[in-house]
Amino acid sequence: MQLQTAAITGVGAYLPDNIVTNADLEKIVDTSDEWIRTRTGIHQRHLMNEKGKATSDMAAGAIKDLLEKTNTDPLDIEMVVCATVTADYNFPDTANLAAMKCGIKKAFCFDLNAACSGFLYALTTGAKYIETGMYKKVIVIGADMMSSIVNYEDRTTCVIFGDGAGAVLLEPSSNDFGIHDSIFHGDGSGVEFLYQPGGGSINPASHDTVDQKLHYVHQNGKPVFKAAVNGMSDTVKRVMERNKLTNDNLTWLVPHQANLRIIDSVANMLDFPKEKVMITIEKFGNTTAGTLPICLNEYENQLKKGDKIVLTAFGGGFTWGSTYLTWAY
Numbered sequence: 001m002q003l004q005t006a007a008i009t010g011v012g013a014y015l016p017d018n019i020v021t022n023a024d025l026e027k028i029v030d031t032s033d034e035w036i037r038t039r040t041g042i043h044q045r046h047l048m049n050e051k052g053k054a055t056s057d058m059a060a061g062a063i064k065d066l067l068e069k070t071n072t073d074p075l076d077i078e079m080v081v082c083a084t085v086t087a088d089y090n091f092p093d094t095a096n097l098a099a100m101k102c103g104i105k106k107a108f109c110f111d112l113n114a115a116c117s118g119f120l121y122a123l124t125t126g127a128k129y130i131e132t133g134m135y136k137k138v139i140v141i142g143a144d145m146m147s148s149i150v151n152y153e154d155r156t157t158c159v160i161f162g163d164g165a166g167a168v169l170l171e172p173s174s175n176d177f178g179i180h181d182s183i184f185h186g187d188g189s190g191v192e193f194l195y196q197p198g199g200g201s202i203n204p205a206s207h208d209t210v211d212q213k214l215h216y217v218h219q220n221g222k223p224v225f226k227a228a229v230n231g232m233s234d235t236v237k238r239v240m241e242r243n244k245l246t247n248d249n250l251t252w253l254v255p256h257q258a259n260l261r262i263i264d265s266v267a268n269m270l271d272f273p274k275e276k277v278m279i280t281i282e283k284f285g286n287t288t289a290g291t292l293p294i295c296l297n298e299y300e301n302q303l304k305k306g307d308k309i310v311l312t313a314f315g316g317g318f319t320w321g322s323t324y325l326t327w328a329y
């Protein structure tokens, strides 16, 4: 069977209006603007503060932006995949709810959970449906309302995360530009370093799980930092080698935005020029599955047809990997 290349043909994003600065956080936990900037690179983050709004509303905001920018009829969308760790409900899935909120009525929709690597995994999953010829218009979203699972009494996590969503449209490529290759990994032994202990089948919600604060993100930052640097630089290196990419001919590196020091370390390990690394962490913090499509949306005006791009992510699980694509418009 002749496979068709799947290309990103549009991007959209949604960030809540409410901006929380490091100075705002200084008022609620024992931290400082200086510590947050120097240890993470974050200056501010957007946090959802509208009552009754959830991840599906941010995902719907990103989809609406995408549909408008690409002049796409919601009824032409055939599939929606939403990467998230902060689904509105355990079920039904957030992709379904977001689709409904945008007038998408003829698509099948599902969520995918691979923490901060979720968008990359979902991108490759969506691309396969285009490559096989099964669908012609697929939306892939990365959306997380981290404020719903972050403990604002824990300075080690609350300063890092933000809320936001990004979405891309995938279509068959008309020029062979598009998604070419991915290397992915998973290692369940990473669970103890980054997870949300409560609310799932191992610790179902109870008064006890609430008292023990098990419904919040728990992270042991140092081992995650080290694994993130090693995992991302290793998979970027390998995906570059097997696609004959060099630091000269690669146009952009798009890393997951968890910590500016992690991004810098990955670039240093690869000897990759910093001016070709997309960075948005100072404005948005770590939006988990949202960081990569939000980056693409922020840099969209600087992207040119044929640009060679490697996206890379690392997240809880552990999950990690890298994807090589060429920009199609």
Ligand code: UT7
Pocket: 030, 031, 032, 035, 036, 039, 040, 116, 155, 156, 159, 160, 220, 221, 222, 224, 225, 228, 257, 258, 259, 262, 286, 288, 314, 315, 316
């Ligand atoms: O996106 C998913 C994957 N996640 C990641 O990739 C995150 C990876 N980890 C990190 O980015 C970093 O480990 C953190 C930003 C989470 C923490 O930075 P760190 O440089 O590893 O700090 P640390 O945990 O070693 O803490 C150093 C000190 C400690 O104080 P003592 O024990 O030396 O007195 C902490 O208590 O900094 C303290 N600290 C803070 N101080 C002020 C921790 N958080 C804060 C804070 N403000 N917010």
